[in-house]
Amino acid sequence: MFRLLDHSATRWGAFFLGVFFVIPWQVHGLFTQGVLLFLASLLLTYALMPLVIQFAKHIDALDYPDARRVHALPTPRIGGLGVIVAVNATLLLNFDYSLAFKGVVISALIVGAISFWDDVKELSASIKLLGQTMAIAVLIYCDVVIHFAPDTWWGHSLEYIVTAFWMVGITNAFNFLDGINGLASALAAATCLMMGLLAWHTGQTYMLFVCLAVAGAAMGFLADNARYQDQARIFLGDVGSTYLGWIMAAVAVMGDWSDDSAIQAYAAPVMIFSVMIFDMIYTTVARIARGDVHNFREWIEYVGKDHLHHRLMDVGCTQAQAVVMILSFTLLMGISALALVKSEILIVWLLLLQAIIFYATLSFFMLRIHRKPNP
Numbered sequence: 436m437f438r439l440l441d442h443s444a445t446r447w448g449a450f451f452l453g454v455f456f457v458i459p460w461q462v463h464g465l466f467t468q469g470v471l472l473f474l475a476s477l478l479l480t481y482a483l484m485p486l487v488i489q490f491a492k493h494i495d496a497l498d499y500p501d502a503r504r505v506h507a508l509p510t511p512r513i514g515g516l517g518v519i520v521a522v523n524a525t526l527l528l529n530f531d532y533s534l535a536f537k538g539v540v541i542s543a544l545i546v547g548a549i550s551f552w553d554d555v556k557e558l559s560a561s562i563k564l565l566g567q568t569m570a571i572a573v574l575i576y577c578d579v580v581i582h583f584a585p586d587t588w589w590g591h592s593l594e595y596i597v598t599a600f601w602m603v604g605i606t607n608a609f610n611f612l613d614g615i616n617g618l619a620s621a622l623a624a625a626t627c628l629m630m631g632l633l634a635w636h637t638g639q640t641y642m643l644f645v646c647l648a649v650a651g652a653a654m655g656f657l658a659d660n661a662r663y664q665d666q667a668r669i670f671l672g673d674v675g676s677t678y679l680g681w682i683m684a685a686v687a688v689m690g691d692w693s694d695d696s697a698i699q700a701y702a703a704p705v706m707i708f709s710v711m712i713f714d715m716i717y718t719t720v721a722r723i724a725r726g727d728v729h730n731f732r733e734w735i736e737y738v739g740k741d742h743l744h745h746r747l748m749d750v751g752c753t754q755a756q757a758v759v760m761i762l763s764f765t766l767l768m769g770i771s772a773l774a775l776v777k778s779e780i781l782i783v784w785l786l787l788l789q790a791i792i793f794y795a796t797l798s799f800f801m802l803r804i805h806r807k808p809n810p
Contacts, residue, residue: 443485446481446482446484446485447482449478449479449481449482450478450479450482450483452474452478453474453475453476453477453478453479453481453482453521454479456471456472456474456475456478457475457476457479457524457525457528457529458528459528459529465635465640465643468644469631469643469644469647472525472529472644472647472648472651473647473648473650473651474651475521475524475525475648475651476521476522476525476647476648476649476650476651476652476655477521477651477652477654477655478655479517479520479521479524479525479652479655480517480518480521480651480652480653480654480655480656481655481656481658481659483517483520483521484514484517484655484656484658484659484668484669486517487511487513487514487516487517487669488511488659488668488669490513490516491511491512491513491669492511494555495555496511496512496513496554496555496672497509497510497511497512498510498511498512498670498672508666510666510667510668510669510670511668511669511670512554512669512670512671512672513551513554513555513669513672513674513675514656514659514660514669514670514671514672514675515547515550515551515671515672515673515674515675515676515677515678515679516551516674516675517656518620518652518653518655518656518671518675518678518679519544519547519674519675519678521651521652521655522648522649522652522682523540523544525648525651525652526540526645526648529644529648530641530644530645534577534578535577535578535579535689536645536689537577538573538574538576538577538578538579538685539574539577539579539682539685539686539689540682541573542570542571542573542574542579542681542685543570543678543681543682543685544678545566545569545570545573546566546567546570546606546677546678546681547674547677547678547681548566549562549563549566549567549677550563550566550672550673550674550676550677550678551672551673551674553673553674554672554673554674564603567602567603567606568599570602570681571598571599571602571603574598574602574685574688575595575598579598579685579688579689580594580595580598580688581594581597581598581601581688581701582594583597583701598688601684601687601688602681602684602685602688604712604715605680605681605683605684605687605708605711605712606677606680606681606684607677607680607715608680608708608711608712608714608715609622609623609676609677609679609680609683609711610673610676610677610680611711611714611715611718611742612711612714612742612743612744612761613670613671613675613676614740614742614744614745615744615748615754615757615758616660616661616662616663616667616754616758617657617660617661617662617663617754617755617758618744618754618757618758618761619671619675619676619679620653620654620656620657620660620661620671620675620679621653621654621657621661621758621762622710622711622761622762622765623649623650623653623679623680623683624650624653624654624657625762625765625766625769626683626707626708626765626769627646627647627649627650627653627683628646628647628650629707629765629766629769629772629773630642630646630683630686630687630690630704630707631643631646631647631650632769632773633690633692633703633704633707633769633772633773633776634646634690636773636776636777637690637691637692637693637776639690639691642686642689642690645686646686649679649682649683649686653679656671656675661755661758663753663754663755680711683708684708687704687707687708690704692704692776693776693777698780698783699775699776699778699780699783702772702775702783702787703772703773703775703776704772706768706769706771706772706775706786706787706790707765707768707769707772709768709790709794710743710761710764710765710768713743713794713797713798714742714743717743717798717801718739718741718742721741722737722739722741727739743761743797743801744757744758744761746800746801747760747761764797767793768790768793771786771789771790774786775787
């Protein structure tokens, strides 16, 4: 199927259609506006990818094969650059920027810029953490903060700390899952679509459109990355995975997901992101238990084949099947989140218990796979 999309004429057609759709037409109807934003971002990402590939080769931003990689040829690794351009072109022309939204966009660009530099020059963990700290400061200044504590100095400080942990945790959890073709971009698209449905379910049309724009860009990347019979043309790289992870996490903080209780407000996005959270917690605990990780720097820099997608492939799944399985887990939890946000408190606790049982079972499954991960 993807070979039918490989001609330059198709790319040019996608570019002009993307430019046409990205124009802020005065259209009416939730469905029409959402589809235009989704298609604009998707088509622009797809159209820009050959240019990004050539740029990556020019600056030697290539991912070379080694024992920890599953690809056989040097592959460009800054595909996220095209995603960032498409998303921001769509957002810039079609949205009024509130202070909070400015904080989300600017902080995501800071993280994307640091990660692009890392893809090209391989920065130290301390510099990457400094960049993420600067981005968190932008979010806090723009009041994109998880609000749950009393209106006191210590309450605000606690909220800032929890927000920082959420942002860094989700961003790196998503980055950890960028290990096989198509997984990160497909997971970003699924997560954004579920967050978009949650926004629609809670009457936040503005947030729905933002999620659709990001989901469109993620899906536009799949044609050049989710290739299982041939070599992937390009990878997201840290520039793409950290940018997508950051903007998804920030949107979750910016949104108002329930008026009923704090549990429903925060449980819903946590459920949607739960596959990433589970993978990060499981691999972190396992690596500490094995003695592979001793500090934060080693945690950031450690690369091993012990993530959920690796475990699924260890039991016989192909790359494509592993991607489908993880997407299924995400959609399962996302559907529960949609049910949770408008339910009575007893149903909320039952749905959370269901998620706990699911991940406990998945942990048992992963523990039964004895293949030693590569350090």
